[in-house]
Amino acid sequence: MSKWLILCVVLSAGALMLHAADTVPPTPKKPVIDEYHGIKVTDDYRWLEPASSPEVREWSDQQNAHTRALLDALPMRADIVASLNRLYKTESISFSALAYRGGTLFAIETQPPKLQPFLVTLASADDPGSAHAIVDPNAIDPSGSTAIDFYVPSLDGKFVAVSMSKNGSEDGSVFIFEVATGKQLSEVIPRVNFATAGGSVAWNGDSSGFWYTRYPRAGERPDADLNFYQQVWFHRLNTPVSEDKYALGKELPRIAEIALSSSDDGKFVLARVANGDGGDFLHYMLTPDGRWHQITRLSDQISQAAFAPDGSLYMLTHKDAPMGKVIQLTQPLFSLGTAKTVVTPGRSSIDGFLPANGHLYIRYIAGGPSKLLDKSGEKSERTLDILPVSSVGQMVRIGGQLLFQNESYVDPAAWYRYDPATGIVKKTALIETSPARFDDVEVIRQTATSKDGTHVPMNILRRKGTKLDGSNPVLLTGYGGYSISLPPDFSVRRRLWLDHGGVWVVANLRGGAEFGDTWHDQGRLTKKQNVFDDFIACAETLIKLKYTSPEKLAIEGGSNGGLLMGAALVQRPDLFRAVVSHVGIYDMLRVETFPNGAFNITEFGTVKEKDQFQALYAYSPYHHVKDGTDYPAVLFLTGDNDGRVDPMNSRKMTARLQAATHSERPILLRTSSGSGHGIGTALDERVAQDADVFSFLFDQLGMK
Numbered sequence: 219m220s221k222w223l224i225l226c227v228v229l230s231a232g233a234l235m236l237h238a239a240d241t242v243p244p245t246p247k248k249p250v251i252d253e254y255h256g257i258k259v260t261d262d263y264r265w266l267e268p269a270s271s272p273e274v275r276e277w278s279d280q281q282n283a284h285t286r287a288l289l290d291a292l293p294m295r296a297d298i299v300a301s302l303n304r305l306y307k308t309e310s311i312s313f314s315a316l317a318y319r320g321g322t323l324f325a326i327e328t329q330p331p332k333l334q335p336f337l338v339t340l341a342s343a344d345d346p347g348s349a350h351a352i353v354d355p356n357a358i359d360p361s362g363s364t365a366i367d368f369y370v371p372s373l374d375g376k377f378v379a380v381s382m383s384k385n386g387s388e389d390g391s392v393f394i395f396e397v398a399t400g401k402q403l404s405e406v407i408p409r410v411n412f413a414t415a416g417g418s419v420a421w422n423g424d425s426s427g428f429w430y431t432r433y434p435r436a437g438e439r440p441d442a443d444l445n446f447y448q449q450v451w452f453h454r455l456n457t458p459v460s461e462d463k464y465a466l467g468k469e470l471p472r473i474a475e476i477a478l479s480s481s482d483d484g485k486f487v488l489a490r491v492a493n494g495d496g497g498d499f500l501h502y503m504l505t506p507d508g509r510w511h512q513i514t515r516l517s518d519q520i521s522q523a524a525f526a527p528d529g530s531l532y533m534l535t536h537k538d539a540p541m542g543k544v545i546q547l548t549q550p551l552f553s554l555g556t557a558k559t560v561v562t563p564g565r566s567s568i569d570g571f572l573p574a575n576g577h578l579y580i581r582y583i584a585g586g587p588s589k590l591l592d593k594s595g596e597k598s599e600r601t602l603d604i605l606p607v608s609s610v611g612q613m614v615r616i617g618g619q620l621l622f623q624n625e626s627y628v629d630p631a632a633w634y635r636y637d638p639a640t641g642i643v644k645k646t647a648l649i650e651t652s653p654a655r656f657d658d659v660e661v662i663r664q665t666a667t668s669k670d671g672t673h674v675p676m677n678i679l680r681r682k683g684t685k686l687d688g689s690n691p692v693l694l695t696g697y698g699g700y701s702i703s704l705p706p707d708f709s710v711r712r713r714l715w716l717d718h719g720g721v722w723v724v725a726n727l728r729g730g731a732e733f734g735d736t737w738h739d740q741g742r743l744t745k746k747q748n749v750f751d752d753f754i755a756c757a758e759t760l761i762k763l764k765y766t767s768p769e770k771l772a773i774e775g776g777s778n779g780g781l782l783m784g785a786a787l788v789q790r791p792d793l794f795r796a797v798v799s800h801v802g803i804y805d806m807l808r809v810e811t812f813p814n815g816a817f818n819i820t821e822f823g824t825v826k827e828k829d830q831f832q833a834l835y836a837y838s839p840y841h842h843v844k845d846g847t848d849y850p851a852v853l854f855l856t857g858d859n860d861g862r863v864d865p866m867n868s869r870k871m872t873a874r875l876q877a878a879t880h881s882e883r884p885i886l887l888r889t890s891s892g893s894g895h896g897i898g899t900a901l902d903e904r905v906a907q908d909a910d911v912f913s914f915l916f917d918q919l920g921m922k
Contacts, residue, residue, distance in 0.1 A: 241287070242885070243280035245873040252807070255828045259807060259841065263873045267808075267866040269858070278869065281887040285853075285910075288884060295913040298714070302905045302912075305710040307331035310651040311346065312631065313338075315368075316614045316621065320375025322397065323616070325349075325648075326366065333362030333900040337369050337380060339397065343621055343633055343646040352400050353380050353393075365898030367411045368418075371397070372425035373484050377455070379419045379428060381411045386894030387859040388413040392430060394455065405459050409433045413861025413895060414445040414814045415475040423484025427454035429465055429504075431476050445813045445861070446472045450489060466502060466510050473817045481525040486549070488523055488531070496820025497521065497701045497738060503531075503552050513552045519735075521701075526573035527615075532560070534568055536735040542568035544578065561593065567734035569703070572613040572620070577638050579620055581610050583703055585675045585733060586663075586726045590622065592638055602636055603643045605629050607661050607677070609705030621646070625708045627679055628656035654713035658682055661706075666759035669751040672728065672740075676756050678765070679712060679722040691720040691919040692766035694757055698727030698749035699778035700821055701738040711908055718921045721765055727752040727782075743823045744833040750785040757786075757793050769795050772915050776800030777863060777895065784839030784871060787850055796883075796918035797852045798911050801863045801895050804871040806838035807831075812864040840867075843874045851883035851918045855907060857893035865889065886914070 247262040266274055289295060313325040314335075323342060327349055328335040334355040341348035351357075355364040367381035367390040378397055381390035390411030394403040410430050411417025421428040432451045434444050449467030453459065466489060467474065475492040487504040499521055501514040514520050514533070521542075522534040531547040544561035547553065561568065566582040566589060573579075582589040588610040590602040604610060604624050611623035611631070618638065625631035630650035636643045662678040684690060693715055697704055704724055712722050726732045729741025729749045741749040757773070760766055771794050775783045780802015787797045807825055809815035823830030835841060843849075852875060856868040872887040879885060888910055893899045899907075915921070 241284060242876050243277065243284055245277065245876065247877075254807065254825050254831050254835070257835070259835070261805075261808075261870075262877075263870045266869040266873060267864075269865065274869070278887075278889050281869075281872065282889055285886040285888050288886065289888075289910050289913055292913045292917050294916050295909060298912050298916070299905065299909045301714055302711070302908050305653055305713060306901060306905055308653045309710060310630075310649075311349075312650045313340075313346065313349075313633065313648045314612070314623075316612060316633070317369075317371055318614055318616045319371040319373055322371070322375035324352075324369070324371050324375075324378070326369070327351075331901065332356050333902060334365050334898075337366060337378065343616075343635065343648050346647050352378060352397060353382075353395055355382060358382075359384075362900030362902065363892065365900075367898070370419040370421065370428070372421045372428075373423060373480060373482070374425050376425055377403075377421075379421075379430075381417055381419075383411065383898060385859045385892055386857055386896070386898045388861055388894060388897055390417055392417075392419065403455065405453070405455075405457070407432075407453060407459050407462075408435075412445055413897075414817055415448045415473070416477070418476060418478040420478035420480045420487050421484065422480070422487075425455075427452060429453075429478055429487055431478070432462075443472070446816070448474050448476050450476060450478065465504070473819070475817065479523075479525065481529055482527055483529065486525070486529070488525070490523060494817040494820035495700055496742065496818075497735075498820060501533075505550065511552075513547070514554060518554060522570065524571065524573055527575050530573075532571060532573045532578070533557075534571060539563040540736040541566065541734040544568065544571055544580070567731060567737075569731070570613070572615060574615045574620065574638075575618060577620075579613055579622075581613065583705065583732055586677060586704065586724075587706055592620075592636070594638065600641060604634075607663070607706055609707060625706065627661050627677065627706045627708065627712075628659050630708045650708075652708070652710055654710045656713070656716075659716060664759065664763070666725075666752070666755040668728075668748070668755040670748070672748070672752065674728070674752045674755060675726045675732070676759070677706065677724045677726070678760075679716065679724075680765075681716055684721060686764040688761070688764045688767045689770060690766050691715075691718075691770045691915075691921050692723060692760055692772065693720060693915065694723045694725065694753075694760065694771065694773045695775055695779070696725040696727045696749075696753050696756070696773075696782055697775065697777075697779040698729035698741050698752065698782055700729070701731040701735075702778075703730040703732045711912075714912060718916065720921065723756070723760060723765075725753060725756040727756075729778075742821050744829055746822065746833060747837050749782060750789060750837065753782055753786055754790050754793065757790075761793075768793055770919055772796040772798070772919060774798040774800075774911070775802070777802065780804075780863070780867075781806075781839065785837050787852065788839050788842040788844075789837075791847055791849045794850045796915055797850050798855070798915065799852065799868075800855045801857065801860055801865075802854070802867060802871075803863050804838070804867045805840040806834040807841065809864075809867070812866070814862045815864070840871055840874055843871075843878045845878045846880045847878060848881040849875060849879040849883065849885070850881075851885075851914070853886045853888065853911065853914045855888045855890070855911070857890045857895065857899075859892075859894035862895040883918070 250264040315326040336354040338349040383390040392407040473494040489502040519537040545557040569583040570581040608626035620636040633648035783799035856865040
């Protein structure tokens with residue numbers, strides 16, 4: 219980098235970015251024409267799709283070098299790295315993914331500055347000092363490249379099955395450990411977990427073995443099908459994996475995603491089968507006679523199920539109940555025909571539930587924040603005390619009591635104990651503390667009106683006394699898909715933004731489940747444009763209320779939220795100054811040709827159906843980039859090992875925008891070789907990514 223350019227960096231961030239456009243690596247166009255339902259579509263950058271191509275690797279390396287040259291030269295980056303290291307690596311120990319089996323409490327412990335979380339046992343939720351490591355990826359792989367995908371203890375707590383994968387790939391094999399000694403058993407089951415359909419394990423009653431999800435082995439199916447056709451197999455401990463037995467799945471669709479769970483006594487095993495990622499499920503039950511029985515169909519619209527201690531099965535259905543209702547099925551047939559409704563639909567959407575002895579704990583979502591109720595009997599109902607504008611996470615029953623996690627935008631997560639005998643909620647010793655306090659921050663619930671008149675809630679985090687004069691840097695985020703809601707959460711990274719005069723906004727868009735099943739349906743398939751309209755309305759409302767202006771407004775999202783970023787920036791390039799998009803989907807006509815894209819068809823649609831193609835083509839970000847447009851500054855982030863969203867999306871979108879933009883603002887691509895979709899990313903890489911994100915945003919929005 220020339221001395222002149224470095225001087226420009228020091229004197230003016232804008233000058234750096236003006237000069238940046240002159241150094242963009244060239245990207246040749248190699249047109250390919252496809253025809254869909256009589257419409258011809260030209261793709262100039264199809265050649266950037268195959269990651270194994272030396273030409274693509276060279277291009278990607280050049281883009282990385284270009285991005286590094288610009289971001290590393292920003293004068294504030296070193297201070298941002300130092301701040302993030304302080305915030306991330308001095309956070310307290312935290313515990314998540316709790317499980318109680320055989321009188322033993324299991325948890326995933328995160329202990330900065332260790333690079334990866336690890337599996338521990340605890341004497342109780344009141345004694346975090348008793349944590350004893352069972353499986354520690356940091357010891358197994360000091361580089362931080364190995365991560366735990368999931369774990370499942372045996373019902374007596376003597377063994378634990380743990381899926382681990384490398385470099386954020388989510389390509390996980392299952393290892394078995396003795397809990398008392400930490401000793402690893404000899405057998406290793408390959409590829410139980412992957413990014414396409416996930417992975418799962420359920421133990422039998424005497425802990426002699428478990429059922430697990432199995433992807434095809436090499437040679438069993440064509441290479442193109444190795445991440446599909448998930449089945450259920452059974453493994454008996456201390457026997458060769460080659461002797462494992464097939465159990466279920468030959469009749470299931472190519473895009474089946476199976477989740478397994480055992481009844482408390484191990485006599486029954488439930489298989490919840492998702493038909494891709496669109497939110498449709500059916501269920502099979504393994505009974506003591508060794509047979510699997512289908513007990514629900516897709517048309518029953520049942521999304522969640524859980525065994526009660528008495529062996530009955532509770533299910534959440536949305537059939538004729540968009541806000542959800544809970545039904546109870548009993549042994550031995552678990553027949554829907556004899557199901558009893560135990561929770562009728564209410565004004566808020568049922569987000570989750572946990573059956574216990576004589577009690578049913580119900581988590582509601584009310585536009586974003588949670589409510590938690592204890593229902594015992596037909597008429598007895600008690601609302602539990604939780605933090606204001608907060609979310610309730612995992613719920614775990616221990617004996618006759620309930621443990622649940624609760625956090626808000628300004629309060630770190632903590633585990634609470636509820637005793638139904640007294641009605642008292644009390645914080646346990648499993649609490650998180652943060653090096654950043656948010657006492658000076660207030661949370662404002664604001665509503666925007668979308669294009670069709672729908673009211674869309676936003677959560678605005680601002681420092682007390684913030685002036686509404688249109689000058690505040692605002693970072694607006696959203697997701698809007700897969701029935702995934704964005705409840706209140708605590709994040710130390712927001713402290714850096716708020717400390718430098720910024721306002722942080724989380725939008726609860728359609729496509730999520732903040733207002734039930736209808737809210738999701740209005741943002742999927744041919745109605746996906748509603749999500750983008752909602753987001754744009756939120757941005758316009760923030761400007762109208764004088765929180766900010768287009769020159770001070772930035773947006774950030776990832777995955778399906780990356781698609782949101784792409785759609786927003788091409789539909790309203792005038793509305794934003796800067797865009798950060800992580801592992802996003804941008805070519806909606808080609809996405810289904812890649813492994814995980816096939817699972818997304820039930821959420822997005824397919825080009826094979828004319829009406830769905832028309833909807834996809836109407837909003838596909840890649841196909842709506844227009845030459846000569848003044849686009850905002852954009853930073854795309856992706857990972858080489860992403861099995862959920864192929865990095866080709868980020869490569870092609872980067873090339874198209876670089877060729878089209880008329881503004882002097884940069885279009886940058888950052889590709890990480892040590893990460894995937896974000897799951898399992900090592901702490902050091904998270905710091906590096908966020909340092910680049912904040913350096914980019916601070917520079918573009920003129921934040922000091």
